[in-house]
Amino acid sequence: MNTQKSLLLILRNPSFAGSNNRDTLDIALGCSVFDIPVSLLFLNDAVFQLLNNQESQVIEQKDLSPTLKALDMYDIQDHYILEKDLQRYQLEDEALLLNCKTLTDSQLALFIRQFDIVINL
Amino acid sequence: MIFSILLYASQSSAQSEQSALRFTRSALQQGHKIHRVFFYGESVNAISSFKVTPRDEVDITDQWLLLAQKADIDLVVCIAAAVRRGILDTQEAQRHEKKSANIKEGFNLSGLGQLADAIIQSDRLITFGN
Numbered sequence: 001m002n003t004q005k006s007l008l009l010i011l012r013n014p015s016f017a018g019s020n021n022r023d024t025l026d027i028a029l030g031c032s033v034f035d036i037p038v039s040l041l042f043l044n045d046a047v048f049q050l051l052n053n054q055e056s057q058v059i060e061q062k063d064l065s066p067t068l069k070a071l072d073m074y075d076i077q078d079h080y081i082l083e084k085d086l087q088r089y090q091l092e093d094e095a096l097l098l099n100c101k102t103l104t105d106s107q108l109a110l111f112i113r114q115f116d117i118v119i120n121l
Numbered sequence: 122m123i124f125s126i127l128l129y130a131s132q133s134s135a136q137s138e139q140s141a142l143r144f145t146r147s148a149l150q151q152g153h154k155i156h157r158v159f160f161y162g163e164s165v166n167a168i169s170s171f172k173v174t175p176r177d178e179v180d181i182t183d184q185w186l187l188l189a190q191k192a193d194i195d196l197v198v199c200i201a202a203a204v205r206r207g208i209l210d211t212q213e214a215q216r217h218e219k220k221s222a223n224i225k226e227g228f229n230l231s232g233l234g235q236l237a238d239a240i241i242q243s244d245r246l247i248t249f250g251n
Contacts, residue, residue, distance in 0.1 A: 005240060005241065007240065019162060020129075020162070023129075023161060023162055023202070026201065026233055027233060027236065029233075030232065030233030030234060030236060030237055031233070031236070031237045031240065033234065033237070034234065034237035034238065034240075034241065036237055036240060036241070117240050117246050119127065119246070119248055120248065120250070121129050121161075121162065121248070121250050121251075
């Protein structure tokens with residue numbers, strides 16, 4: 001089943017902040033199986049999800065970074081972050097788990113508008 | 122226009138599911154079609170047949186059933202979200218060796234594929250989250 005509809009999933013929370021991180025990634029995997037093109041936007045504190053070495057066992061939480069790394073196998077390769085968020089936390093994009101495209105604040109609204117479906121849990 | 126609804130918030134401690142219900146009623150009144158309501162995240166907690174709503178309050182889950190019967194709406198509960206919160210149908214109760222099923226009659230446990238299908242089949246997907 002093919003579709004012309006594009007899907008943008010917006011993540012806004014840091015790692016381990018709530019079940020919406022996991023639930024959003026599950027939607028990404030579920031929809032890509034149905035050939036819906038999926039893009040991910042990591043907004044604000046969600047850039048922390050993209051850091052390596054989460055050491056989630058220390059707080060007895062499930063590490064989502066293997067799922068993030070598996071996105072590529074599902075043909076989910078379009079990941080976006082804001083330049084401003086990288087600067088705010090002094091992160092380099094080479095340090096991130098995924099190969100992300102950076103957007104500026106002024107590009108954001110237009111970027112979101114180009115998708116048919118936007119889910120922001 | 123064909124709409125589908127994605128529910129994500131707790132029915133008992135947030136307003137958004139009430140808003141979703143009222144949105145759905147209005148859309149139907151205006152001649153639109155609601156294809157599917159997909160219960161995800163905390164919203165699945167309310168789909169228990171063990172839930173008891175105080176007599177002077179409205180049970181939103183019952184209202185969904187009424188609407189679904191009237192307007193042929195598919196009520197789907199995400200199976201992964203439900204099982205981890207203890208909302209089980211007979212099959213899942215057997216699979217996980219639990220004493221009984223407790224999902225409310227009229228709701229179907231199914232996978233995220235039903236959300237993907239809702240996206241494909243509908244003109245709009247509206248999320249009612251936190």
